[in-house]
Amino acid sequence: MGIETARILDICRRGLSWARERNYTGWEKHDALNSPILRAVLGWGKWPRIIAIQTMMRSPVNMRPLLGVKPHKNPKGVALFARAWLNMYACTQEEDCRREAMSLLEWLLENPAPGPWPGACWGYPYPWQDPGFYAPADSPNRIVTYFAGRSLIHGYEATGDRKFLEGAREAVRFILEAPKVLEESADMLCLSYVPVDSITMAVMDVPALCGALCAMVGKHTGDDNLLKTARRLVNWVADKQTDYGAWYYTHPSGDSHITHDNYHTGEIVDALLEYERFTGDESFRDSYARGLEYYRQNLFTEDFRPKWMNDREYPHDIHGYSQGIITFALAGEPEFAERVSQAAIEDMWDEGEGRFYYQKRRGWTMKYTPMRWAQGWMAFAMSVLMQKSLQTGD
Numbered sequence: 001m002g003i004e005t006a007r008i009l010d011i012c013r014r015g016l017s018w019a020r021e022r023n024y025t026g027w028e029k030h031d032a033l034n035s036p037i038l039r040a041v042l043g044w045g046k047w048p049r050i051i052a053i054q055t056m057m058r059s060p061v062n063m064r065p066l067l068g069v070k071p072h073k074n075p076k077g078v079a080l081f082a083r084a085w086l087n088m089y090a091c092t093q094e095e096d097c098r099r100e101a102m103s104l105l106e107w108l109l110e111n112p113a114p115g116p117w118p119g120a121c122w123g124y125p126y127p128w129q130d131p132g133f134y135a136p137a138d139s140p141n142r143i144v145t146y147f148a149g150r151s152l153i154h155g156y157e158a159t160g161d162r163k164f165l166e167g168a169r170e171a172v173r174f175i176l177e178a179p180k181v182l183e184e185s186a187d188m189l190c191l192s193y194v195p196v197d198s199i200t201m202a203v204m205d206v207p208a209l210c211g212a213l214c215a216m217v218g219k220h221t222g223d224d225n226l227l228k229t230a231r232r233l234v235n236w237v238a239d240k241q242t243d244y245g246a247w248y249y250t251h252p253s254g255d256s257h258i259t260h261d262n263y264h265t266g267e268i269v270d271a272l273l274e275y276e277r278f279t280g281d282e283s284f285r286d287s288y289a290r291g292l293e294y295y296r297q298n299l300f301t302e303d304f305r306p307k308w309m310n311d312r313e314y315p316h317d318i319h320g321y322s323q324g325i326i327t328f329a330l331a332g333e334p335e336f337a338e339r340v341s342q343a344a345i346e347d348m349w350d351e352g353e354g355r356f357y358y359q360k361r362r363g364w365t366m367k368y369t370p371m372r373w374a375q376g377w378m379a380f381a382m383s384v385l386m387q388k389s390l391q392t393g394d
Contacts, residue, residue: 003338003345005389009091011345012382014354016084019375020100024081025071026371027064029358032056033127034137035067049129062368075111075122076144077372078104079151080380086158087383091390098158105155108148109167113140117195119173122148132201132255133194140178141194145171146209153216165220172217175210176229188239189232190251202251204240205264207233208271215278227279234275237268238287245294246310260310262299266323269295273330292331300324304339305347305360316360318348322377329381329388337385344378 019026032038032052042048056063085101088094112120121140128135135141149171156164178195182202191210193203211233218226240251247268249258258264272288275281298310299320306320307313321344328337347365348357356378358366369375 003342005386008341008382008386008389011349012084012088012379012386015356015375015379015382016081016088016100018354019081019371019379022071022371023073024078024104024371025073026077026369026375027062027069027071028074028124028126028370029057029373030124030128031064031069031072031126032067033129034069034072034125035064037067046129046134049127049134050131053129060364060366071371072125073107074125074372074376075108076124076147077376078107079147080372080376082108082151083154084376084379084383086154087380087387090158091383091386101155101158105152105164108151109163113138115140117174118177119175120148120167120170121145121174121178133196133199135194139194140174142175142178142191142206142210143193145174146213149175149213150209150216153213153220156220165217168213168217169221172214172226175213183236187232188236189229190236191233201255204237204247204249204251205267205271208237208268211237212271212274212278215275219278230275230279231281231283234272234284238272238284241287241291245290246298247291258309260294260298262295262306262308262317262320263323265291265295265299266327269327270330292327295327296336300340304336304343306340314360314362315366316347318344318356318358318374319377321348322381325381326384329384334385334388337388341382341385344381348374348378 030053033049038052042052082101082104085097085104089097089101113123117140122144123138123140124144125138127137149168152164152168175191179197180192180195180199182192183190190202190207192199193206211230214226214230214233218230241247246260247265249261249264250256269288269291272284272291276284299307301307301313305316306324308315308317321340324340325337347360350357355369356374358368358370358374
């Protein structure tokens with residue numbers, strides 16, 4: 001490999017250590033609504049909320065400390081860090097890596113979202129206003145619950161401890177039993193992002209990831225009904241793929257200004273791969289291959305930087321770098337994953353501090369580090385690349 005395994009290991013270790021030193025707490029891309037100052041100045045209707053979030057996430061400097069936003073621990077970030085430590089343990093057999101992963105998985109089990117929800121679920125530690133819905137702080141959603149459940153499956157596979165499998169099974173209970181079913185037929189199923197009866201917008205990666213988690217839990221528990229449900233969820237996503245291999249962010253596509261973006265495309269591609277891995281069902285292999293090819297050809301520049309969307313290059317977002325590394329490493333294309341990782345290190349890695357930056361815009365870089373969005377994703381991405389590198393003997 002052009003980037004040595006020892007270098008990948010060093011970056012992964014230092015990135016994880018930076019996060020551990022801060023107890024995995026930090027700021028996030030979308031946490032502007034945690035600011036008491038913005039709340040007092042703007043009021044708190046739908047559009048003031050959206051303006052606050054969009055302004056904060058586009059600011060060239062991190063305004064959060066000045067605006068009273070306190071650092072927090074994000075369950076999605078905890079899940080990513082746990083999986084990165086598990087990959088580190090698989091590669092190094094260092095007991096400290098295993099202990100840290102177990103501590104984070106235990107934290108997830110002990111800190112589900114409050115409320116009368118079926119099963120176990122998790123959400124973001126800040127209020128969030130989307131054009132289609134509003135979610136209060138700590139209210140659960142299916143995406144964060146997927147990531148928590150996926151990390152618990154990883155923990156179960158690494159240790160055989162059934163409490164992690166039971167935790168993932170409870171996550172699937174929430175995914176399938178909480179409101180709301182958006183579309184259902186004998187062979188297709190689509191679920192909402194948030195458990196709100198009034199929501200009508202379908203976000204494409206939600207059924208993809210939920211289908212993958214149902215497949216994992218179904219495989220490990222021998223639950224054929226879950227496997228059938230997983231197929232219906234994934235089939236809905238495959239059915240919405242365009243004839244040129246892409247997915248829109250939402251269905252219908254006009255429900256969002258986002259068209260074909262980088263990291264959501266990668267997440268859908270990975271979900272199709274994981275579904276096949278756990279079920280042995282090859283029905284969606286063509287959809288996977290076309291999606292991967294679209295991702296490769298349309299969502300990266302010629303020098304392996306992640307494009308924001310298919311028709312918009314900037315900003316180069318750290319989540320795009322990390323998703324590219326993960327998706328192409330899992331696809332068995334280590335050279336592409338390696339080239340993306342080299343670009344990430346050149347553009348976004350702070351060698352002195354051991355952390356990754358947020359975004360690179362045309363002519364300047366946003367050099368602060370959202371804990372989950374930047375450090376969590378890149379720690380996990382580098383751990384996946386490291387593991388694949390060792391498996392192939394490069």
